[in-house]
Amino acid sequence: MSGMKDAGHLFRFAGLFVLAFLVFLVVRTYVVPKSFGEYGHYRGAAIGEIASRPIKFAGHQTCETCHADIADTKTKGAHAHVNCEACHGALAAHADDPMTVTPVKPDTAVLCAQCHTASAAKPKDFPQVDPADHSGGVPCETCHNPHSPIIGSDSGASAGSGSSAKTAKGGAK
Amino acid sequence: MSGVEGYIYPNEVTLYWSVLIVLYPFITGLVAGAFILASLERVFSVEAVKPTYRLALLTALAFLLVAPLPLVLHLGHPFRSPEMYFTPHDTSAMAMFGYVYMWYLMAVLVFEIWLDYRREIVLLSQTSKGLLRLIYKVMTLGSSNVSARSLHIDDKVGWIVTLVGIPSAFLLHGYVGFIFGSLKANPWWSSPLMPVIFIFSAMVSGIAAVMLLYMATTKLRGLKIDMRCVDKVAMYMFYIFLIDFSLEMLDLVHRVYEADESFRSLNFLVHTKLYFSQIVVQICLGTIVPLVLLFLTQVVKLGEMARKRIYILSGSLALIGVLAMRWNVVIGGQLFSKSFLGYTTYKMALVTREGLLAAIGLTILPLLFLWALVKLLPPWPDKSLHEAATGD
Structure with a gap:
């Protein structure tokens, strides 16, 4: 004890x-x-x-219901596998209310360079340029149709940026 | 891009592990090393090192209290840190480390210090006044039993705790090496030798730190340094340093001989960006010079003053060398691209959360903790207490 x-x-x-x-x-x-x-x-x-959070992305199927002509151009071009909202941003709000919510048109001089600026890390067969040398600040869409970017692969530069929906509603800004 | 050479992946340009992550293994290493030195006296009965025993324990505790702070500062969100304890993921080595840390802090260090100081704590709770008396009273846990039998039990239990503490100290610091050694994506770190090298370099730094602290505190108290003790401590430091150096060289030779696909890139790194910190500071100044100096003290009969100077110099150089080793591991491992075709540069900030000033603050903080611990629990025999005890 x-x-x-x-x-x-x-x-x-x-x-x-x-x-x-x-x-x-x-x-x-x-x-x-x-x-x-x-x-x-x-x-x-x-x-x-x-x-339960509000949905931001509409999905390319939703876009294609109104912008069928663009979808056609895109399907045949080099950007076939790039989803609409990858460049145009999340647009569920626009899909829900196309008359009031109009998306801002991307500046191709900035947007295209995000993927196509030359870098040793990218595969050799991926189209890449030095934007300053290549265009000197001129928007890419002057020569390339963003929805089918290879020159001559569609009806011409800037042609694809319009659409039936755009024509109907006064176009994207 | 400034500071970047060759081809480097985008996520490799900035170093995410800063100088604080260099400091973290350095501090935990000092803890493990100081504890191993304390165990020499307790478990291996090396009587000569007894004057450093308590100081080594208090040093280990002071540094252990600061050890998680570099991580907390690095990660930010300090209020999230307890989540590691509340919802640990069993596949995360870092989460498991939280428990190892807590085990080592409470079940090993605090318990061993409490057992070793219990007699003094009880006596001080009776002789001191004011707030200190209250602190000592709390530390007694309400038991003032300091009978010969209870102290004998303390001694026996303390021996077991130290015994358990040795693998715990190895686990604590082995983990730090493990964290780096297990990263198979990084060839600079990925090596099964990493935990072993970390442990031995930890022992070197811990022993060097306690030896220097013992010499400094004895000098400050105006007492004569026990050369028999310091000679013995230096002897152990020399032998462990020798093993540490051999292991590091073994790792180096293995890398050179294996010469895998990363070798050319790493070899270039060592000869350029890491040349000063690795070749000059870590290997030459921080390892070979102190090893040669300590070797001299073992084979040449030197006077007391010469030995003291050599111990101070070699101890300081060993600490710098081990810090440089941590630097070369942590920073070096992030300077080269995993493409093995490019390199980046570490730009240390000055007045930021992870800057130089924060690192200096975290280096000084354990010394302030140690000062407070030494004031609270003096590691050297107190004559007045002894008289009070015999008077009872």
Whole structure:
């Protein structure tokens, strides 16, 4: 018994550990969200919250319902696999209310350079130029139709930037 | 682009791991090294190093308290850091480290220090006044039993704690090497030798730091330095340094002989951007010079003053060398492109969250903690306390 008495302080220290562990467990119960771990190592409720956010992108099928002529040009050109909103930005708001929400027309002198500026990291067969040397700041659409950029592959530069929908509604700015 | 040579991927231009990540393994290394030195006396019964025992424990604790701060400063969002404990991911080495850190802090260091100081804490809780008395009272955990039997139990339990502490210290610092060594995408880091090299260099830096601190504090207290103790500590530092150097050279020879696809790029790096920090500071000044100096003290009979000067010089150089090693690992590993065709430059900021001033602050902070710990728990025998104890 005296051995136990002389080791009493060790139990106090151990008690401190147990107490700290219990406090940790209690705090953990409060701070860890209830849905954590429901599907994986994250808060399960986050999926519902993200899903409930307003949709920003309309998807190219939606665009094609009104802009069928552009879609036709694009399908035959080198940009067939580039989605509309990759260049024009998220346009669900425009699709929902085409009369009020009119998208800003991208500046091709800036936009095209984002992909087509020469870099050793890009595949050799990918069209790439030094924009300053190539066009000297002149918008790319002067010579290239952005929807079918290879010169001569469509009806001509800038032709593809118009559309039936544009004609009908006064065009994009 | 300034500071970039050759071909480099866009995400390699800026270094994301800054000088604070250099400091982090350096500080944890000092903790592990200081603890291993303390264990020499406790577990391996090396009586000569006894004067450094308590100072080594307090040094380890002071540096351990600061060890996570570089990470917190680097990551930002300090309020998110407890999430590592609340929702740890079992595949994350960093998350597991949180538990290793807490285990080492509470179950090893704090417990061992408490056991070793318990007699003094009880006596100080009876003799001191004011706030200090309250602090000591709390530290006794309400037990004032300092009977010979209870102290004997403390001694036995302390021995076991130190024994458990040795693998814990290896785990703590081995983890840091593991974090780098397990990154297979980076050939500068990816090596199974990395944790072992980190541990041995940690021991060198920890022993050097405690040796210098012991000499400085003894001098400041106007006492005579126990040369038998310092000679022994320096001897251990020399042997461990020798192993550390051999391991680092083994790693180097292995890389040179293996000469994989990264070799030409890394070889160029070592001869250019890392030449000063690796060849000059880490290998020549920080390793070969202190090794030769320490070797001299082992084979030539030198006077006390000469030995002291050599120990101070070699200890300081060893610390600089180990810091340079951390620098070369952390910064060096981010200077070359994984295309092996280009290099970038590290531009250290000055007055930013991850700048030089923050790094200097974090280097000084453990010393302030150590000063406070030494004031609270003096690591050297207190005559007045001894008299008070015998008077009882």
